[in-house]
Structure formats: structure tokens, C-alpha cells
Amino acid sequence: MSTVTVLTQKPAREYKAYQHPLWRRVIVNREAAIIGLLALVIVVATVVVPNFDSPLTLTYLIREIAPILLIALPMTLIIITEEIDLSVASTLGLSSVVTGLGVQAGWPLPVAALLAILVGTVAGAINGALVTFVGLPSLAVTIGTLALFRGVAVGLLGTTAISDFPEFWTDLARANIPGTPVPVIIIPFLVLALVFSVLLHFTPFGRTLYAIGLNKEAAAFSGIDVGMTKFWLFVMSGSVAGFAGVYFTLLYSNARGDNAIGMELQIIAAVLLGGVSIFGGRGAMHGVIAGVFLIGTLASALRLAGVTSDIINIITGILLILSVVSASFLAWMRTKRVAAIGRKKGRSGSSSDTA
Amino acid sequence: MTLTTEAEPKQHPLVSATGHILKARETGIGIALVLVVVVATAINPTFLFSSDGFRDLLLTPSLLMVVAVGSAVIIITRNVDLSVGSTVGLTAYLTGRLFIDVPGIHPSLVFVAGIALGALLGLINGALVAFGKVPALVITLGTMYIYRGINVAWAGSDRINASDMPAGFRALGTGDFLGIPLLTILAVVVLVIAAWYLRNLRSGRELYAIGSDPDAAHLYGLRVTRRVLGAFIVGGALAGLAGVLYAARYGTVSSNAGYGWELQAIGAAVIGGVAISGGVGTVWGAAIGAYLLLTINRALPIIGIEDFWQRAVVGILIIGAIVLDRVLAVRQHRRLIAAREGTKS
Numbered sequence: 168m169s170t171v172t173v174l175t176q177k178p179a180r181e182y183k184a185y186q187h188p189l190w191r192r193v194i195v196n197r198e199a200a201i202i203g204l205l206a207l208v209i210v211v212a213t214v215v216v217p218n219f220d221s222p223l224t225l226t227y228l229i230r231e232i233a234p235i236l237l238i239a240l241p242m243t244l245i246i247i248t249e250e251i252d253l254s255v256a257s258t259l260g261l262s263s264v265v266t267g268l269g270v271q272a273g274w275p276l277p278v279a280a281l282l283a284i285l286v287g288t289v290a291g292a293i294n295g296a297l298v299t300f301v302g303l304p305s306l307a308v309t310i311g312t313l314a315l316f317r318g319v320a321v322g323l324l325g326t327t328a329i330s331d332f333p334e335f336w337t338d339l340a341r342a343n344i345p346g347t348p349v350p351v352i353i354i355p356f357l358v359l360a361l362v363f364s365v366l367l368h369f370t371p372f373g374r375t376l377y378a379i380g381l382n383k384e385a386a387a388f389s390g391i392d393v394g395m396t397k398f399w400l401f402v403m404s405g406s407v408a409g410f411a412g413v414y415f416t417l418l419y420s421n422a423r424g425d426n427a428i429g430m431e432l433q434i435i436a437a438v439l440l441g442g443v444s445i446f447g448g449r450g451a452m453h454g455v456i457a458g459v460f461l462i463g464t465l466a467s468a469l470r471l472a473g474v475t476s477d478i479i480n481i482i483t484g485i486l487l488i489l490s491v492v493s494a495s496f497l498a499w500m501r502t503k504r505v506a507a508i509g510r511k512k513g514r515s516g517s518s519s520d521t522a
Numbered sequence: 523m524t525l526t527t528e529a530e531p532k533q534h535p536l537v538s539a540t541g542h543i544l545k546a547r548e549t550g551i552g553i554a555l556v557l558v559v560v561v562a563t564a565i566n567p568t569f570l571f572s573s574d575g576f577r578d579l580l581l582t583p584s585l586l587m588v589v590a591v592g593s594a595v596i597i598i599t600r601n602v603d604l605s606v607g608s609t610v611g612l613t614a615y616l617t618g619r620l621f622i623d624v625p626g627i628h629p630s631l632v633f634v635a636g637i638a639l640g641a642l643l644g645l646i647n648g649a650l651v652a653f654g655k656v657p658a659l660v661i662t663l664g665t666m667y668i669y670r671g672i673n674v675a676w677a678g679s680d681r682i683n684a685s686d687m688p689a690g691f692r693a694l695g696t697g698d699f700l701g702i703p704l705l706t707i708l709a710v711v712v713l714v715i716a717a718w719y720l721r722n723l724r725s726g727r728e729l730y731a732i733g734s735d736p737d738a739a740h741l742y743g744l745r746v747t748r749r750v751l752g753a754f755i756v757g758g759a760l761a762g763l764a765g766v767l768y769a770a771r772y773g774t775v776s777s778n779a780g781y782g783w784e785l786q787a788i789g790a791a792v793i794g795g796v797a798i799s800g801g802v803g804t805v806w807g808a809a810i811g812a813y814l815l816l817t818i819n820r821a822l823p824i825i826g827i828e829d830f831w832q833r834a835v836v837g838i839l840i841i842g843a844i845v846l847d848r849v850l851a852v853r854q855h856r857r858l859i860a861a862r863e864g865t866k867s
Binding site: 251297301302303304306307308310311312313314315316317318319321322324325326424432435436439445446475476477478479480481483484485487488491492495496499 | 602604650654655656657659660661663664665666667668670671672673674675785788789792798799828830831832833834835836837838840841844845848
């Protein structure tokens with residue numbers, strides 16, 4: 168009896184007991200942990216690793232991780248809805264080949280680039296259609312299109328490579344913002360990051376993505392068109408991968424079928440490291456961006472310190488496993504804590520009853 | 523309403539068995555495989571009718587088949603192992619290293635060591651998946667990096683050469699019995715054991731139950747953790763075996779041995795009718811899938827298509843296979859509904 172009155176009298180306090188105070192929630196979460204770790208790596212590397220603090224390090228770092236940063240944006244949205252796109256690196260390779268073939272055919276680069284992005288978009292639409300309209304699991308679909316898109320890219324060019332691109336555009340891909348060591352690719356990235364962040368965190372569309380990831384059926388019953396939402400996410404993923412392919416081609420002046428092979432795994436590793444749950448429904452854009460920077464910065468610092476790439480791969484793998492295992496450990500701790508609070512509440516309720 | 527359901531018309535056991543075989547998924551890809559071989563042979567008879575051609579046909583896919591059988595066992599439990607390619611590379615290098623570092627070691631000990639290392643790597647995956655409550659995709663993505671990194675760090679630019687391994691061991695990779703390569707015989711033995719286990723033993727059937735619905739399996743009292751752990755150990759051990767066989771077959775082992783095999787093995791299983799969402803499929807299917815993949819690879823240049831397109835064909839096969847599964851599932855669903863409506867009226 169008395170528990171009912173307690174609930175009606177102080178509902179807010181009743182629920183707050185289950186939550187940490189605001190300051191703890193801001194400081195103690197996955198995203199903050201990753202950003203803190205990133206800051207730590209930067210500070211330590213600046214002090215310990217010679218030449219890490221040179222502006223050139225930043226230039227090369229951003230150039231190298233730009234494709235991962237770009238593709239990680241739509242990938243975040245896709246994984247939040249509990250789907251996955253393994254075909255992105257193959258789409259990048261295909262777009263790279265199309266760019267090369269277009270330029271070889273004598274088209275102006277912007278036309279070739281537009282066609283390449285269009286091809287990427289179509290590739291994404293194929294994934295989306297197979298997932299949405301045929302109703303297939305995205306893991307299986309994108310393992311198939313991973314092989315298919317890569318196969319078409321390699322089939323079109325064979326072992327040859329196209330490396331003759333207009334100097335104006337390759338220079339632009341390698342250029343820095345005047346007066347800074349920051350490559351210009353950061354501008355389209357920032358624009359896209361802003362668009363995707365606003366989309367995810369400040370629009371109804373973004374909230375539907377979390378809803379789908381948390382519970383597909385409930386989302387569908389509350390009027391969300393789950394299928395079309397996913398379809399458009401895959402289309403976005405394909406277009407962005409297409410754009411990244413054009414950038415990749417110009418940056419290295421090299422169109423090859425096997426460009427960026429295996430990059431899909433780096434992208435997914437970075438997204439998961441950034442705090443997005445593979446079970447869907449959880450994650451934030453700033454965490455993902457920090458995750459990509461963390462992997463990139465760590466790799467570049469270790470390389471400057473003379474560590475070989477195989478050790479860097481081992482560290483990347485350990486980081487990924489630690490980040491997901493620790494997340495599930497923390498979740499387990501939380502359920503224990505909530506249960507403990509529940510027990511305490513039950514005791515105090517019964518004691519007031521007897522009094 | 524009548525209580526007696528309509529009895530199925532009695533069929534001769536042989537007839538029903540034939541119907542069953544004709545309807546089975548494995549038959550479909552088996553026919554596709556035969557078709558590829560026939561077409562390629564019609565265009566270029568040496569594809570089959572030369573001693574090398576026949577041998578290659580049997581031998582080349584048998585290593586992938588061993589890995590694919592392991593992958594199928596894992597996928598049936600609704601998990602996946604992306605690290606098998608790295609495991610193959612690591613055990614292949616271990617095999618060569620053992621022959622160099624322990625002179626006179628008996629090849630059977632090398633087999634034991636390779637399988638044990640594979641099983642250990644699988645155990646690590648399985649333990650992280652089962653106790654960390656983290657999807658296998660993520661864990662094995664991480665261990666794929668780690669195992670490959672260890673391999674590269676260990677091997678460096680070093681390569682194992684055929685001359686580093688005893689002739690007796692190399693003969694296993696190249697020898698044959700009654701015209702059938704020894705490696706193929708070994709792979710088929712592995713396949714038969716795995717198929718028998720999955721079909722007849724209680725613990726094998728439980729893998730299907732776990733893959734169909736892990737929560738229900740847990741509630742029902744099945745030892746889900748132990749079975750999943752077991753599946754990963756088997757998958758790792760088979761990848762380890764494939765690594766040893768890799769060294770025997772190719773003679774040279776560099777640090778990128780087995781690179782990309784995880785996707786080929788998963789592709790073979792999916793083409794062979796093992797559902798990526800668990801609970802469905804046989805190792806037979808995965809094995810024929812592996813043969814189909816690599817036979818197409820060899821047939822393409824003969825049919826007049828550059829083998830650069832091989833991956834595209836593989837992709838189309840995978841997508842075709844999962845679309846087919848989906849279509850069949852939807853039809854089955856409709857038929858069941860129709861049957862229910864029929865009994866109501």
C-alpha cells in the first residue's frame with residue numbers, strides 16, 4: 168500500500184535513483200572515454216614521439232583517414248539501425264575505376280567524378296533494395312556485393328592501373344587550406360559530418376533510426392516505414408563511398424580495381440570503437456569521429472616511433488575487442504546496480520510498512 | 523471437423539528418398555557444379571581429361587572445403603568467424619617453422635601442433651563471444667587483425683620454402699591414392715565425420731537448435747555456452763588443419779597465406795545453403811559450395827572470360843543463393859498458410 172503512495176508522491180526522485188547525476192553521465196560515457204583516450208594519445212605522442220608535433224603529421228594523418236572518416240558517417244547510421252554494410256570498400260574501388268575510365272575516355276574530371284558517385288549511389292541502391300524489398304539480412308547481402316562490386320572493378324581494369332589525371336584536380340586533392348597544414352578534404356568532410364550529425368541527433372528521422380535499432384517491430388507499429396528508411400541509408404552509404412572513391416583516386420593519382428581493399432573492416436572497427444553498438448540503437452556521431460581519429464592517430468604515432476604495421480594491427484584488434492567487451496561488462500554492472508537499488512527500495516518499503 | 527488428418531499417400535521408400543534428394547538444396551548446387559565442369563570440358567577437354575586437369579579439379583578446392591566445413595558449423599549456431607583466414611596463415615607458418623626449428627620432427631606431430639594451435643585460436647574467439655556477450659562478427663573482426671598481426675610480426679619477410687619441409691610431408695600434398703589426391707581424401711573424411719556428427723549426435727542437433735533460437739535453446743536448458751565454444755573450437759581446429767595442408771600443398775608459405783579465405787569460406791557456406799541467420803544448412807552444402815567457387819575460378823579463362831571477373835561471379839552466386847533461399851521460404855510460408863486455410867473450411 169505505502170509503496171503506491173510513495174510512487175505517486177515522488178515520481179521524479181523514484182526514477183532518478185536509477186540514474187547517475189548529470190555530471191557523471193556527461194563525463195562517464197563511451198564517447199567521452201574515447202575522446203579522453205584520443206587526447207591522451209595525442210599528449211603522450213607529442214611528448215614521447217619525435218616529429219609527431221610537426222604540421223606534416225597532421226596533413227598526412229587527415230589525408231589518410233579522410234576516406235574512413237567520410238564512409239564512417241553513413242555507416243554509423245546503418246549500424247544504429249542494426250544493419251551493416253560490408254561492401255563500402257568495394258564500392259570505393261568501383262568508383263575509383265569508373266573515375267579512371269572516364270578520364271581515360273577523355274571526359275572532363277567533374278563529369279567522370281559525377282558518374283563515379285552515381286555508380287556508388289546505384290551500388291548502394293542495390294544493397295538497399297536487396298535488404299528492403301527482398302527482405303534479406305544485410306550481412307549476407309553485403310558479403311555478396313563486397314565480392315560483386317570488387318569483382319566488377321577488378322574485371323573492368325584487370326591488373327592495369329590508370330594514373331594519368333589532370334594535375335589541377337590531383338593538386339586540389341593534395342592541397343591544404345591556405346596557411347594551415349589541414350588538407351582541403353576536411354571541408355567536404357565537415358559539411359557531411361554536420362549534415363549527418365544534425366540528421367541523427369536533431370531530427371525526427373534520426374530518432375526513428377534509434378527506434379528501429381532498439382526494436383524493429385515496435386518502430387514499425389508506431390508508424391515508421393522501416394524498409395524505406397533502411398533503403399535510403401544504404402543509398403547514402405553508396406554515394407558517400409563513391410565520393411570517397413573519387414578522392415582516393417585523385418589523392419594517389421591511381422585508379423585500380425583493388426584500391427582500398429579491406430578498408431570496410433577498418434571503417435567498421437572505428438565505428439564500433441566510437442561507441443556504436445553492433446546490436447543497434449546506441450551511438451553518437453562525435454564518438455565515431457573520435458574513434459576514427461583515435462585509430463588513425465595511434466597508427467601514425469606508432470609508425471613515427473618505428474613500430475611496424477603488424478604491431479599496429481594487433482593493437483587495433485585489441486582496442487576493438489576491449490572496447491566492446493568493456494561495454495558489455497559495464498552494461499552487466501549497471502543491471503546489477505539497478506537490481507541492488509531495487510532490493511534496497513523493497514527493504515525500506517517493507518520496513519516503513521511495519522513501523 | 524474431422525479428427526483424422528488426411529493420410530499422406532503411401533510412397534515407396536525409394537521414391538520418397540529420390541524426391542527428397544531432388545528437392546535438397548545440395549542437389550541444386552551439385553548440378554550447377556557438374557554443369558560448370560561439363561561446359562568447361564566441352565570447350566577445352568583438358569579441363570577434365572588430362573591427368574593434371576582432373577587432379578586440380580579435386581585438389582584445389584579441398585583446402586577451402588575443410589575451412590568451409592568449419593565455418594558452416596559456426597554459422598549454424600548463428601555466429602560467424604572472420605578470423606579463419608588468419609588462423610590458416612598462422613598455422614601454415616607454424617608448420618614450416620616446426621620443420622626448420624625442430625629437425626627430424628615427425629609430420630604427425632606437426633599435424634597435432636597445427637590443429638592444436640587452430641583449436642586454441644578458436645577457443646579464444648569462442649570464449650570472448652560466449653563470455654563477453656559480444657557478437658561474433660565484432661570479436662572475430664578484432665582477432666582477425668590480431669592473428670594476422672602476430673603472423674606478420676613472427677614471419678616478417680621470411681618465407682618457408684618447399685626445401686625446408688621433408689619430402690614425406692610434401693608428398694602428402696602432392697601424392698594420390700588410386701588417382702585421387704590424398705588431400706582430397708583427407709578433406710572428404712573430415713566432411714563425412716562433421717556431417718555424421720551434425721546429423722546424428724545429440725550435441726550436433728543442439729547446434730541447430732541454438733542457431734534457430736538461442737534464447738529458446740537457453741530456456742529449454744541446452745548448454746548454449748558450451749556448444750558455441752565447441753563450434754568455435756571445431757572451426758578453429760579445421761582452419762588449423764587447413765593451414766598444415768596448405769604448407770604441404772604449396773610448399774611456400776609467406777605471411778599472407780590464407781588472406782581473404784574467411785570471406786571465401788563464408789561465401790561457400792552461404793552458396794551451399796547455410797543460412798547466415800543460423801539454424802539451417804549442412805556441411806555437405808558448404809563443401810559443394812567451396813568446390814563450385816574454385817571450379818568456376820578455374821573454368822572462367824577456359825570459357826573465355828578473364829579470371830579477373832571471378833570475384834564478380836562469386837558475388838552473383840552468393841546473392842543468387844540467398845535470394846533463392848528467401849523465395850523458397852516465402853513460398854513455403856504461403857503453402858503452409860494455404861494448407862491451414864484448407865483444413866479450416
